[in-house]
Every structure is written in C-alpha cells, then in structure tokens.
Amino acid sequence: MIGLGLFNYWVVIFLMMVGFYTLIARGNLVKKIIGLNIFQTSVFILYITMGKIAGGTAPIFVQGEQEVVYSNPIPHVLILTAIVVGVATSALGLSLVVRINEAFGTIEEDEIEDTAL
Amino acid sequence: MIELVDVALLLLLSVTALAIVRQQNLFAAVMMAGIYSVLSAGLFVVMDAVDVAFTEAAVGAGISTVLMLGTLALVGHSEHKPKHRPILPLLVVALTGGVLVYGTLDMPPFGDPANPIHHHVAPHYLEESEHEIGVPNVVTSVLASYRGYDTMGETTVIFAAAVGVLLLLARGPGPRRVLVNGLWTTVAREEESPELEADEAPATEDDEPKEDDDG
Structure with missing residues (x-):
C-alpha cells in the first residue's frame, strides 16, 4: 500500500478536474449536474483514501483477536453524511432543471440566454 | 493484491468519467454515472469503508440514477x-x-499509519x-453518538x-417565455392555447413519486 505513494491523490485530482470541466464547459443543465456528481465522488474518494491504513481492516471490532489494525473511522462518518447531502442537492438541482425546462422550453444554457434577451 | 485492485478501479473510474464527458446522449451519460458510482463503491470496500460503500451503492448508484432518469423523462435526453x-475551460x-x-x-504517503490524520x-x-x-461498529458509534449533532x-x-x-414541483404551471412577433415575452399559463396546457399537465403529475425516493 505504501508503495503507491501519492497515486490515489493524483487520480482523485484528475476525476475532480473532469467533473469541474463538465460543470464549466458544457451548456446542458443535466450534464452539469452529472459533472457535479463526478466532482463530489472524487472528494469522497480523497477523504476515504486518507483514512486507509496499510494492512488495516474495516473499523468493526473483531471479537477475540488482539492486535488488529483498524482503518480510521472519522473520514467514513464524514463521507456518509456527505453522500446523503449530495443526493439532496442533486434532487433540488434536478427539480430546478425541470422548472427551467417548463418555463423556457429548453435546458441548454445558450438557448436560455437567447430567450431571456 | 490490494494495490492492483486499487489501481484498476481508479483507472476504470477515470475512463468512465471521460466517457461521461464525451457522451452526447444524456440517457447513456446517466447510466455511466451509475457505473461510476458502483465502481467508487468498490473502491470504498478496498479502502475499508464498508458503510460508505453500501451507502454509495444504494444512494449514489440507485436513488441518484432514478432521480436523473425521472428528470430526463421530462426534459428529453439529447445534449446539443x-x-x-x-x-478557456x-x-x-x-x-x-x-x-x-x-x-x-x-x-x-497513502496508507502510512504515522499520518497525522x-x-x-x-x-x-x-x-x-x-x-x-x-x-x-465504530462508524455507527461515531455517527449516532459522538457526532450525533452532526447527523x-x-x-x-x-x-x-x-x-x-x-x-x-408541487406548484402548478408557472409563466413561460414564448416568441411573440419575434420578441421573447413572458406569458402567464392562463393565456396559452389549450393544447399546450394539455401537453404540460402530465409532466407535473409525474414529479410527485420522485419525492418518496429522497427521504
């Protein structure tokens, strides 16, 4: 595990940037929310990666065994909260998209801008 | 062995993310977003975060995908x-x-027990x-007791x-922008032609079941 060094973090940054790119470069509102989800998941992976201990196991007590190494439970707790909040955010965003589509007849950003003029 | 699984899952995640960005069909993009969630759930299992993994698999790959599909049913699934x-981006x-x-x-470095965290x-x-x-389960004790206020x-x-x-979503149809004599104007719902009303009416009905998924 230790041999991997910072590889995980770099992949996390790559995923984060893919999500960020989708968010700023694509005009479709549903695609933007998918990009936001990619970004969110990359942050989850970052936290969970930091909690891992080489040779460790899930932080659930093993009966009758001494000297078990458990991974850090705190990032797990934080990310459990974040996943559920993330889905609440997506639901709110998607219902806004439905409303925008109803009012403007499109979910493409540039077409909405044309309509607003 | 764990390292191999870790690297393989991270590479698959990268490929899926790139495929999502390039995909113009939103239905396919949503399906791949589901695959992305399941892959990340697999990665969480490798990282010993089993509670996070099943939450991600249920909420990220399940409910999220259902919400997205519900939205696509209302807004159409092709991206320009x-x-x-x-x-610049x-x-x-x-x-x-x-x-x-x-x-x-x-x-x-990743996985070192001496890390400050x-x-x-x-x-x-x-x-x-x-x-x-x-x-x-330590995660349960921290979630429900030590950090109960957080929860x-x-x-x-x-x-x-x-x-x-x-x-x-529960509100009735609101005003909309329509092209009148080459100018975009805001028109209240009542002034619209009946067939447009009929066109929009089933859409708001469909929104209601989405609510249940969220709680």
Missing part, C-alpha cells in the same frame, strides 16, 4: 454540441489541476467506543432539500 471551442481546469497536484506534494481523536474512538457506546444537522439539510423540491 457545444458551440464554443473549450479552450481547458486552461482553467489544467491550471487548477496543476495547483492541486502541487498541493499534494506536501501530503503524507490517524493521531487525533481516531485512536480514542477505536479504543474506547466499545465500552462507552457498546456498538461493535441531526444532516437530517435538517435533507428536510430543507425535500421541502425545496416539493415547493418547486
């Missing part, structure tokens, strides 16, 4: 080709990524929670989001 060349993304990679150079309150939870709380705040956020979704 971007009009502008994405030079690529530049911004490359710059941000570069700065972030520079930031990681100061981070301790493992030496604050985590040892207390791991050593004492079995006596203090009496639940074998209550989370519930408040979900409640607020659910109320927001309800307020947005």
Whole structure:
C-alpha cells in the first residue's frame, strides 16, 4: 500500500478536474449536474483514501483477536453524511432543471440566454 | 493484491468519467454515472469503508440514477454540441489541476499509519467506543453518538432539500417565455392555447413519486 505513494491523490485530482470541466464547459443543465456528481465522488474518494491504513481492516471490532489494525473511522462518518447531502442537492438541482425546462422550453444554457434577451 | 485492485478501479473510474464527458446522449451519460458510482463503491470496500460503500451503492448508484432518469423523462435526453471551442475551460481546469497536484506534494504517503490524520481523536474512538457506546461498529458509534449533532444537522439539510423540491414541483404551471412577433415575452399559463396546457399537465403529475425516493 505504501508503495503507491501519492497515486490515489493524483487520480482523485484528475476525476475532480473532469467533473469541474463538465460543470464549466458544457451548456446542458443535466450534464452539469452529472459533472457535479463526478466532482463530489472524487472528494469522497480523497477523504476515504486518507483514512486507509496499510494492512488495516474495516473499523468493526473483531471479537477475540488482539492486535488488529483498524482503518480510521472519522473520514467514513464524514463521507456518509456527505453522500446523503449530495443526493439532496442533486434532487433540488434536478427539480430546478425541470422548472427551467417548463418555463423556457429548453435546458441548454445558450438557448436560455437567447430567450431571456 | 490490494494495490492492483486499487489501481484498476481508479483507472476504470477515470475512463468512465471521460466517457461521461464525451457522451452526447444524456440517457447513456446517466447510466455511466451509475457505473461510476458502483465502481467508487468498490473502491470504498478496498479502502475499508464498508458503510460508505453500501451507502454509495444504494444512494449514489440507485436513488441518484432514478432521480436523473425521472428528470430526463421530462426534459428529453439529447445534449446539443457545444458551440464554443473549450479552450478557456481547458486552461482553467489544467491550471487548477496543476495547483492541486502541487498541493499534494506536501501530503503524507497513502496508507502510512504515522499520518497525522490517524493521531487525533481516531485512536480514542477505536479504543474506547466499545465500552462507552457498546456498538461493535465504530462508524455507527461515531455517527449516532459522538457526532450525533452532526447527523441531526444532516437530517435538517435533507428536510430543507425535500421541502425545496416539493415547493418547486408541487406548484402548478408557472409563466413561460414564448416568441411573440419575434420578441421573447413572458406569458402567464392562463393565456396559452389549450393544447399546450394539455401537453404540460402530465409532466407535473409525474414529479410527485420522485419525492418518496429522497427521504
């Protein structure tokens, strides 16, 4: 595990940037929310990666065994909260998209801008 | 062995993310977003975060996908080709990524038990929670007891989001922008032709079941 060094973090940054790119470069509102989800998941992976201990196991007590190494439970707790909040955010965003589509007849950003003029 | 699985899952995640960005069909993009969630759930199992893994598989791959599909049913599933060349976004993304990679150079290596994150309150939870709380799963004890207020705040956020979704979708059809003599104008629903009303009416009906998925 230790041999991997910072590889995980770099992949996390790559995923984060893919999500960020989708968010700023694509005009479709549903695609933007998918990009936001990619970004969110990359942050989850970052936290969970930091909690891992080489040779460790899930932080659930093993009966009758001494000297078990458990991974850090705190990032797990934080990310459990974040996943559920993330889905609440997506639901709110998607219902806004439905409303925008109803009012403007499109979910493409540039077409909405044309309509607003 | 664990390292191999870890690297393979991370590479699959990268490929899936790139495929999602390039995909113009939104239905396919949503399906791949589901695959992305399941892959990340697999990665969480490798990283010993089993509670996070099943939450991600249920909420990220399940409920999220259902919500997205529900939205696509209402708004259609084709994405237009971007009009502008994405030079500026690529530049911004490359710059941000570069700065972030520079930031990681100061981070301790992955998996090292000597990392500072493992030496604050985590040892207390791991050593004492079995006596203090009496639940074998440390994540449960921290979530429900040590950080109970945090979880209550989370519930408040979900409640607020659910109320927001309800307020947005339960309202009847609002005013809309239509082209009148070459000018975009806001028109109230009542003034519209009956067939447009009929066209929109089933859409609001369909929104209601989405609510249940959220709680």
